[in-house]
Amino acid sequence: MKRTILPLILFVVVLSSCATLKNVLDMAQPLPYRLISSDQLVREAALKEFFELGAAEKKDVVLEIVRIFGREKDPVARARILTNLTDLKTGVYVIVPLILAAKENVDIKDFSPVIDFIKGMKPDPADITSLINLLSDPQWEVRLMAMTALSNLAGHAELAFPFIAESMKEFGADPAKYYEVFDNLLKINPEMAVTKLILDLKDPDSQIRRNALEKLIEMRAYLSPKLGAVKEIVPAFIRSLYSEDGELAKMAEDTLKKINDPEAKKALESYIGMGKTALKALMGFAGKQMEQLFKAQEDGLMKKLERYYDSMGYKRR
DSSP states (O other), X not given: OHHHHHHHHHHHHHHHHHHHHHHHHHHTSOHHHHHTOSXXXXXXXXXXXXXXXXXXXXHHHHHHHHHHHHHOOOHHHHHHHHHHHHHTTOOGGGHHHHHHXXXXXTTOOOOHHHHHHHHTOOOOGGGHHHHHHHTTOSOHHHHXXXXXXXXXXXXXXXXXXXXXXXXXXXXXXXXXXXXXXXXXXXXXXXXXXXXXXXXXXXXXXXXXXXHHHHHHHHHHTXXXXXXXXXXXXXXHHHHHHXXXXXXXXXXHHHHHHHOOOXXXXXXXXXXXXXXXXXXXXXXXXXXXXXXXXXXXXHHHHHHHHHHHHHHTTOOOO
16 A cells, blocks of 8 residues: 555656746746736736836736737637736737737637727727828738727727728628728718718629629618618619629619619519619610719719818828
């Protein structure tokens, strides 16, 4: 019996010694490493030390943790670092360095934890220019992180609106990305975001046209009637009835059938009664009047967007 117990006691002693040694080694690490330690006791002691620092010292420590994040290969450790950054009540200065660190970390395959972290913070308005510059990055995830940060500033980030809007065309082939971009635009300026979406119904790219119509159909149910652009949605559906894109026209027709709107009902009755081909071929006053009305509506929306861009000194490419 004694022979069995002795090795067991020795094993426990050795194990305890190893744990103690690891704890001692962890305690000897620089503060940034202790703050992200997996050992709760080490981390709690480090947190107490951190909150006794001055603002400048805290910032230096946090930025060092962000640099560690940029080198970390283990996704579990990266997730822990993001949680730790939240515990540190990190300042707004962390957003741009974190995006750059994530961009440089080739081991990151899933950016959603970083994006979720960014969603919970408003960036420093002084970083708007840096974030706008990141919108031209070739990597989609970097752009998404930047536009997510910008949209958290809502109307304070209007200078970024045209640059984000460009991405709607660039990523138009991917509906999920197109919608992500639009949703961020909507947070910055709902009126102009809906205007841009309606104009996309005339885009030469058929996928962009479908993306735009699908989003308009989805949004019409929850957009506030106080939003000026809402009144432009039904006319946009009516114009889409006469699109050369048969799929788009069918989507518009199905949508108008569900809308309780006198204008929609009248347009649908004319469309069904006479047919698209006959109406478009109509050479009389009614046909020309319809074409002129459609053009005037589209021109009005385009001028509205151009005036908005001009107001911030943006030149369309």
